[in-house]
Amino acid sequence: MTPRLEEVWVYLSATPLLGLTLTLLAYHAAFRIYQRAGFHPIANPVLLAVTMLASVLLLTGTPYQTYFDGAQFVHFLLGPATVALAIPLYAQWPRLKAMAAPLAIALVAGSLTAALSAWSIGALLGASRESLMSLAPKSVTTPIAMAVAERLGGLPSLTAVLVISTGILGAIGARYLYRWLHISDPAVRGFAIGLASHGIGTARAFQTGEQAGAFAALAMGLNGLVTALSLPWIMPWVERLLGR
Amino acid sequence: MIAALTLLLVFQLIGEVIARALALPIPGPVIGMALLFLTLLVRGGPGEDLRQTAGTLLQHLSLLFVPAGTGIVLYGDRLANEWLPLLVALVASTALAIIVTAVVLQALTRRRTSSKGAQQ
Numbered sequence: 001m002t003p004r005l006e007e008v009w010v011y012l013s014a015t016p017l018l019g020l021t022l023t024l025l026a027y028h029a030a031f032r033i034y035q036r037a038g039f040h041p042i043a044n045p046v047l048l049a050v051t052m053l054a055s056v057l058l059l060t061g062t063p064y065q066t067y068f069d070g071a072q073f074v075h076f077l078l079g080p081a082t083v084a085l086a087i088p089l090y091a092q093w094p095r096l097k098a099m100a101a102p103l104a105i106a107l108v109a110g111s112l113t114a115a116l117s118a119w120s121i122g123a124l125l126g127a128s129r130e131s132l133m134s135l136a137p138k139s140v141t142t143p144i145a146m147a148v149a150e151r152l153g154g155l156p157s158l159t160a161v162l163v164i165s166t167g168i169l170g171a172i173g174a175r176y177l178y179r180w181l182h183i184s185d186p187a188v189r190g191f192a193i194g195l196a197s198h199g200i201g202t203a204r205a206f207q208t209g210e211q212a213g214a215f216a217a218l219a220m221g222l223n224g225l226v227t228a229l230s231l232p233w234i235m236p237w238v239e240r241l242l243g244r
Numbered sequence: 245m246i247a248a249l250t251l252l253l254v255f256q257l258i259g260e261v262i263a264r265a266l267a268l269p270i271p272g273p274v275i276g277m278a279l280l281f282l283t284l285l286v287r288g289g290p291g292e293d294l295r296q297t298a299g300t301l302l303q304h305l306s307l308l309f310v311p312a313g314t315g316i317v318l319y320g321d322r323l324a325n326e327w328l329p330l331l332v333a334l335v336a337s338t339a340l341a342i343i344v345t346a347v348v349l350q351a352l353t354r355r356r357t358s359s360k361g362a363q364q
Contacts, residue, residue: 080273086281102348122333188346195341225274
């Protein structure tokens with residue numbers, strides 16, 4: 001590199017501008033591809049954007065923290081966006097209220113299935129305890145999952161990665177599962193994807209329609225609540241009964 | 245836009261304060277969402293400004309997960325050692341959670357609609 005270019009690089013690697021701009025550019029490109037693919041679930045924009053950014057970081061040897069110093073401005077918006085989910089929830093309130101009892105039962109069944117199946121499959125295949133405790137809360141939204149994993153003795157930042165992978169998997173796979181199970185009610189579709197795949201599943205549900213999106217948002221919020229309240233009590237008990 | 249964004253941040257702030265003051269395991273934004281929802285129920289719906297701002301934020305919800313997802317670069321070693329149990333556990337349990345939730349909800353709502361139909 002010529003001295004001039006080096007100077008430019010020193011500037012760019014120290015400012016949050018680069019990480020922020022790269023995040024938006026990668027997402028913009030990923031969303032274009034998603035659009036071109038006719039919103040096909042396999043062209044998931046989170047998966048595409050993360051792949052692009054991770055490749056750039058690994059190829060240039062940029063530490064994640066340097067990148068995140070810029071990208072945190074986008075990350076911060078998760079907070080207000082979570083609050084904003086109250087608006088679609090309100091819009092679907094009459095239908096939600098009418099389905100309250102079935103929703104509550106499906107919520108408990110799905111929430112326990114998500115945590116216990118992740119733990120037991122991981123344990124059967126020999127994952128470490130830290131990884132298992134990071135896996136258990138993987139179906140709920142990132143901030144709740146990280147807090148729960150920390151309580152259980154998992155690694156919060158590994159949990160964030162597992163949570164996002166779960167979200168992408170659910171957003172990609174749900175359509176095929178619903179087709180196989182002959183489920184067409186957007187309320188049922190939305191609720192199941194929001195419960196299993198939190199915000200990324202909810203984002204996918206909103207792309208298929210407002211009703212599915214609102215039910216996904218409700219399931220995401222409720223599963224976060226149930227998981228945060230139940231896992232810290234259930235998991236030590238599960239470990240004692242089923243652990244090696 | 246600015247008024248709506250301020251409102252969302254105020255609700256998040258109240259949520260964070262409540263979560264910390266009462267040492268709740270629930271994150272502040274989720275409490276903020278619940279409080280805003282209750283406020284909307286009491287006051288009768290969001291205004292046009294709030295509806296539009298929320299729509300814009302939620303339309304690109306996926307973007308907001310990109311920075312945390314890129315954190316995968318930190319876990320090269322662990323993923324190299326444990327990729328199989330982690331991958332199988334993620335794929336299978338995500339599918340199971342979707343199937344169980346959807347089937348239970350479908351069965352319960354269908355029974356209810358059909359028993360309602362029988363009464364009529």
